Amino acid sequence: MRLVNKVLSQPSAAWSAVVFLFLAPLPVVPAAAQTLPACQKPVYLTFDTGHMGVAPLIAKVLRQHQVPVTFFGANEKTQEGDGSLGNHWAPWWKDRGAENHDFASHTFDHAYWRADLEGKRFKIRPSAGDNAGKDLIWNTADYCANLNKASQRLEALTGRPTLPLFRAPGGKTSPELIKAAESCGYTHVGWSPAGFLGDELSSQTYSNASLLKNALKNIRSGDILVAHLGIWSRQDPWAPAVLEPLIVGLKEKGFCFASLRHHPQYSKLIPAANKTPKLP
Numbered sequence: 001m002r003l004v005n006k007v008l009s010q011p012s013a014a015w016s017a018v019v020f021l022f023l024a025p026l027p028v029v030p031a032a033a034q035t036l037p038a039c040q041k042p043v044y045l046t047f048d049t050g051h052m053g054v055a056p057l058i059a060k061v062l063r064q065h066q067v068p069v070t071f072f073g074a075n076e077k078t079q080e081g082d083g084s085l086g087n088h089w090a091p092w093w094k095d096r097g098a099e100n101h102d103f104a105s106h107t108f109d110h111a112y113w114r115a116d117l118e119g120k121r122f123k124i125r126p127s128a129g130d131n132a133g134k135d136l137i138w139n140t141a142d143y144c145a146n147l148n149k150a151s152q153r154l155e156a157l158t159g160r161p162t163l164p165l166f167r168a169p170g171g172k173t174s175p176e177l178i179k180a181a182e183s184c185g186y187t188h189v190g191w192s193p194a195g196f197l198g199d200e201l202s203s204q205t206y207s208n209a210s211l212l213k214n215a216l217k218n219i220r221s222g223d224i225l226v227a228h229l230g231i232w233s234r235q236d237p238w239a240p241a242v243l244e245p246l247i248v249g250l251k252e253k254g255f256c257f258a259s260l261r262h263h264p265q266y267s268k269l270i271p272a273a274n275k276t277p278k279l280p
Helices: 002-009 013-023 055-064 090-098 140-158 175-183 208-218 243-252
Strands: 042-048 070-073 102-105 111-117 121-126 136-139 224-228
Touching: 055 090, 055 243, 070 140, 090 140, 102 140, 111 175, 121 140, 121 175, 136 140, 140 175, 208 243
Parallel strands: 042 070, 042 224, 070 102
Antiparallel strands: 111 121, 121 136
């Protein structure tokens, strides 16, 4: 009290210091610098391209619930526009890049592996592009070129470097095909058994309600989940009907969502300069 009385009776630099101490606003800590709780039960949600009819709704749900995902892109036929990686959908991809999602190759022509052939060649059947539906014979260079074409297009659309990962259409591979892709810097990513979310299945046999129930029951920490930006064959669309309750339900069970860049099996493949964790 004696010190306070002295300060009050002698306006000086000391008084100014007291006023500053008690009245100055507290410094604001940028949101990006705040420490976020560690993700103890991560799951890794991924989307392959498709007819894109539900893509805007999927993006809305992801943005609303702040869920980071990894998109595997191919230039597939779409309900509208010039392909899923075409100019019509360029603004959609640009927005996903601005939200800091991650991206990886799905082969540009959505090229299915059919068989290994002699001489390190492969029978390949694209479902998109000029050779859609035709059986082709590709060598390692051909397959790598198609992987690179998708990656380069995704980087141009999103403004973000793609991950050194790929997903073969349908998940169909062979040890030789995986070696071929690894020779040009790509590691294959499939999905967990419980992570197959069933959006490719018949809606007459597998209702959205049953798919949701099974996913919430069986998904475990560390699982890689897969769905699509639209499936032609399913009459009752999986997304967004199942997507939002799945996200909410998994969060209620203590799960959290992360990009494949943070998956322990793939994080070591990401260049150090590109490892900064970001949320959408």
